[in-house]
Amino acid sequence: MSSSESGFSRKNPFPAVLSVNQKLTGEGSNKDTRHFEISLAGSGLKYEVGDSLGVFPSNTSPLVDLVLKNLGFTGEEQVTTADGTPATLRAALTTSYILTEPSKQLLQAVFLKPEEKGSLENFLWGRDVLDVLEEFSAARFTPEEFVKVLRKLQPRLYSIASSQRAVGESVHLTVAVVRYKVEHSQRQREGVCSTFLSERSASGVPVFVHSAKHFRVPENTDAPVIMVGPGTGIAPFRAFIQERQATGAKGPNWLFFGEQRAATDFLYQQEFEAAVSSGLLQKFTTAFSRDQAQKIYVQNRMIEHGKELFEWLEKGAYFYVCGDAKNMAKDVDAALHTIVEQNGGKSVDEAREYIDALKKEKRYRKDVY
């Protein structure tokens, strides 16, 4: 049954139950990266490895309370949600509207002057709805006017970290919880959905399956697979490895993982080491960026192993990368070009053609965010 056949979708998310919330990072880590297990029992929802899970989050109640207090509302006022249904203002601000980024309409409503608009981007960086209300305290709204200048809260996607063949009616995620400070305020900032999963999901997690047909394991189970997944980019590759085991795939698997420190940030260390011992993972290459004076990233390790990596490609390997889109995926792409040039005896143009051909054959696949 596909996710649409189950009757649950982005438009009609399944009210799932979070069954496991386990911290993967250790004491002293800079990160709070978590393993979540969400029960899909009774939903009929099906997913393939490579898919993502959509999660509809709620805002944190301290933030909702501060916004209500700032505006002089009790929260019991009746308003219309972004979906057009009636609700109390507190419920609408909790589940229906974005509070962590001010909308253009809100800025217009608080009378941001035209000369200030030039530096709007600078002003907005790191500011949320409450910051704007505090800064423009003369602004007045009725509850209905206020919700009209907010944007609709959107679901977040998470790469699925499990194979349904291995875990049944469950779905696993690997999530970095977003918390940070901004210069202009003492108030801690929190990512809406990652903190929702980690702290506010007791009464249910509305979810849907987001299909990613471009990011599947090879249909030919004999094909070798190279996976590059630093940080939370590891998530789909945990699923791939479960899938390759469950389907008895004979093709060899090579995983590159990177994080800051081996002692505190080695996500799923025991699982991957067990996969090496059992022969499921033929190669497992790690890059701990902060365990030595000079940063070492996954792409440095790829180049160190360039000869062998090129041999795998020549044997028909599929190359996958997942994680940070801004820097990592670009640097990994550049490393791949270097490897093909250095080990395939190719010019820059020839290496580009080689990699374009990989893409055409769908043997170079990315899931980056």
Ligand SMILES: Cc1cc2nc3c(=O)[nH]c(=O)nc-3n(C[C@H](O)[C@H](O)[C@H](O)COP(=O)(O)OP(=O)(O)OC[C@H]3O[C@@H](n4cnc5c(N)ncnc54)[C@H](O)[C@@H]3O)c2cc1C
């Ligand atoms: C296909 C896909 C798969 C994904 N898979 C995963 C996954 O497996 N695991 C995972 O953890 N995430 C994954 N993500 C990212 C995920 O969807 C969310 O974007 C992430 O969890 C943050 O959401 P949030 O609601 O917690 O934070 P939000 O409320 O959306 O806040 C995030 C925003 O906060 C701001 N911000 C963050 N840090 C700082 C800082 N230090 N200083 C100033 N501003 C800052 C940035 O503007 C950032 O965009 C994936 C995304 C996509 C598109």
Ligand SMILES: NC(=O)c1ccc[n+]([C@@H]2O[C@H](COP(=O)([O-])OP(=O)(O)OC[C@H]3O[C@@H](n4cnc5c(N)ncnc54)[C@H](OP(=O)(O)O)[C@@H]3O)[C@@H](O)[C@H]2O)c1
């Ligand atoms: N806005 C921010 O400030 C911020 C900060 C961190 C993460 N993020 C985002 O949050 C998401 C989750 O992050 P994450 O916890 O999964 O891990 P991540 O930040 O992607 O880090 C995982 C590993 O990748 C390393 N890394 C950093 N730059 C790299 C590069 N150019 N090439 C290869 N490796 C690189 C990191 O090293 P070092 O950390 O030692 O450099 C770390 O060892 C990602 O989308 C990321 O972009 C945002």
